[in-house]
Amino acid sequence: MAQYLVSVLADSSQLATEQEMTAIRAFNLRLKAEGHWVFAGGLGSPDTATVVDGRDGEALFTDGPYLESKEYIIGFWVIEAADLDVALRLAGLGSKHCNRRVEVRPVLGA
Amino acid sequence: MTDVDEVLTRVHHEEWARVVATLARRFGDLDIAEETAAEAFATAVERWPADGVPPNPGGWLTTTAHRKAVDRIRREARRTEKHREALMLADTPEPVGADEPAGAVEDDRLRLVFTCCHPALAVPAQVALTLRMVGGLTVPEIARAFLVEESTLGRRITRAKAKIKTAGIPYRVPSREDLPARVTGVLAVLYLIFNEGYLASDPARPAVRGDLTTEAVRLARLVHGLLPEDGEAAGLLALMLLIEARRPARVSASGELVALGEQDRGAWDRRLIAEGHALVRARLATGQAPGRYQVLAAINAVHTDAPDVRDTDWSQVLALYDQLVRLDPSPIVRLNRAVAVAELDGPQVALAQLDGLPLDGYHPFHATRADLLRRLGRSAESRAAYDRAIALAGNTAEKAYLVRRRAQSAGG
Numbered sequence: 001m002a003q004y005l006v007s008v009l010a011d012s013s014q015l016a017t018e019q020e021m022t023a024i025r026a027f028n029l030r031l032k033a034e035g036h037w038v039f040a041g042g043l044g045s046p047d048t049a050t051v052v053d054g055r056d057g058e059a060l061f062t063d064g065p066y067l068e069s070k071e072y073i074i075g076f077w078v079i080e081a082a083d084l085d086v087a088l089r090l091a092g093l094g095s096k097h098c099n100r101r102v103e104v105r106p107v108l109g110a
Numbered sequence: 111m112t113d114v115d116e117v118l119t120r121v122h123h124e125e126w127a128r129v130v131a132t133l134a135r136r137f138g139d140l141d142i143a144e145e146t147a148a149e150a151f152a153t154a155v156e157r158w159p160a161d162g163v164p165p166n167p168g169g170w171l172t173t174t175a176h177r178k179a180v181d182r183i184r185r186e187a188r189r190t191e192k193h194r195e196a197l198m199l200a201d202t203p204e205p206v207g208a209d210e211p212a213g214a215v216e217d218d219r220l221r222l223v224f225t226c227c228h229p230a231l232a233v234p235a236q237v238a239l240t241l242r243m244v245g246g247l248t249v250p251e252i253a254r255a256f257l258v259e260e261s262t263l264g265r266r267i268t269r270a271k272a273k274i275k276t277a278g279i280p281y282r283v284p285s286r287e288d289l290p291a292r293v294t295g296v297l298a299v300l301y302l303i304f305n306e307g308y309l310a311s312d313p314a315r316p317a318v319r320g321d322l323t324t325e326a327v328r329l330a331r332l333v334h335g336l337l338p339e340d341g342e343a344a345g346l347l348a349l350m351l352l353i354e355a356r357r358p359a360r361v362s363a364s365g366e367l368v369a370l371g372e373q374d375r376g377a378w379d380r381r382l383i384a385e386g387h388a389l390v391r392a393r394l395a396t397g398q399a400p401g402r403y404q405v406l407a408a409i410n411a412v413h414t415d416a417p418d419v420r421d422t423d424w425s426q427v428l429a430l431y432d433q434l435v436r437l438d439p440s441p442i443v444r445l446n447r448a449v450a451v452a453e454l455d456g457p458q459v460a461l462a463q464l465d466g467l468p469l470d471g472y473h474p475f476h477a478t479r480a481d482l483l484r485r486l487g488r489s490a491e492s493r494a495a496y497d498r499a500i501a502l503a504g505n506t507a508e509k510a511y512l513v514r515r516r517a518q519s520a521g522g
């Protein structure tokens with residue numbers, strides 16, 4: 001079994017609507033029932049980000065995201081899937097349920 | 111060419127995909143499969159002229175590649191734990207070459223095709239990977255065919271192989287629910303290779319690339335053989351055969367493209383036409399509703415059935431285009447349909463049907479308009495349309511053809 005990070009992309013931090021939340025919850029239940037669930041969560045907007053650089057000893061904090069872009073990640077799933085075909089099918093359903101585009105990336109060595 | 115050279119070329123064509131596919135399944139790694147298959151063929155080139163061709167060349171190549179793969183993994187096993195695991199897999203007794211049931215080997219090649227044409231890979235990567243892994247073309251050959259730098263093409267293939275491995279693109283025939291869409295993807299890759307060969311888009315290249323069309327036909331034959339029940343796989347093969355059959359008449363001695371209506375039909379390849387017609391008839395006999403490639407093949411069957419362009423059954427062509435429009439109502443299909451309309455109802459009616467098609471950047475649109483305007487005696491408008499078509503056309507032979515037609519239009 002491999003693990004995949006499914007990131008939810010958006011161009012605004014508008015929270016999911018009531019209807020979208022209901023659909024996401026239903027999808028999460030399905031992931032759990034079918035043994036694909038690892039973890040999921042929504043994220044605060046890039047405005048709430050802090051970049052931390054601790055490479056030189058004392059950590060240096062920078063307000064804001066590490067890169068400015070029109071689109072950013074507003075939430076994610078970590079799913080377990082046999083291969084990319086299974087991961088892509090689940091990601092397609094996830095995208096439909098949360099009504100946003102998603103990006104799928106393999107978690108290395110998982 | 112000596113006899114052994116001929117055998118080597120033939121065996122490379124016939125066995126490459128089989129060897130790569132078998133090794134890929136056994137070791138779960140396309141890199142190892144590709145490299146050891148290439149090494150096995152190199153060994154054959156060295157040994158066969160002296161030792162003679164083995165009785166079962168495919169089995170010999172698979173066994174040789176398998177041994178090389180095991181050697182390689184053993185060498186690398188000293189370095190990493192992961193390779194030790196791979197070695198354990200490789201050491202499990204495995205029937206080699208001729209002992210394996212034919213069905214399993216066929217499935218291997220099909221898996222390989224689906225892996226190379228996976229929709230998670232960019233289309234140029236699918237094309238390059240298919241030509242390398244399934245077609246057995248070398249990186250320099252593919253780079254030349256598509257006029258890209260060898261290093262660029264090499265990186266494209268390396269990146270695709272790395273993604274297959276890291277992202278977990280599976281090495282198997284897709285599930286039943288995914289199969290139709292995935293077959294469509296495979297056929298689109300093959301059609302792309304064929305079209306690039308049949309009307310090379312780059313002015314610096316020869317007008318028609320026989321190496322690419324031949325390779326596309328060979329791959330389509332393989333896929334049809336692996337999916338004999340798939341109507342569109344049969345349709346695409348038939349379509350390619352019926353177009354490929356006309357290749358000898360497609361470019362004139364002076365390097366000008368020759369339109370279908372002006373071609374020397376005696377130069378057409380009757381054997382390919384017969385094969386294409388047989389496939390079209392076999393699909394019609396199933397009574398199943400045809401897809402896009404099958405209808406296109408049927409249209410080409412009507413054209414290749416006419417001993418002279420004046421014998422063309424245009425009402426049949428139009429009926430087929432009507433069917434095609436229902437499957438694919440794109441402007442390009444409607445443009446091609448208008449050509450048949452012109453033959454049946456005259457250029458005036460056809461011209462009216464071109465109005466409003468959003469194809470201003472597509473040179474065949476302007477070439478078709480120019481021809482219809484010429485036939486209506488509207489010379490000035492015709493020449494303007496030819497100018498637009500000539501400016502947009504990329505292919506040298508096609509430009510030459512359009513320039514001549516424009517000159518003819520000047521008198522009318």
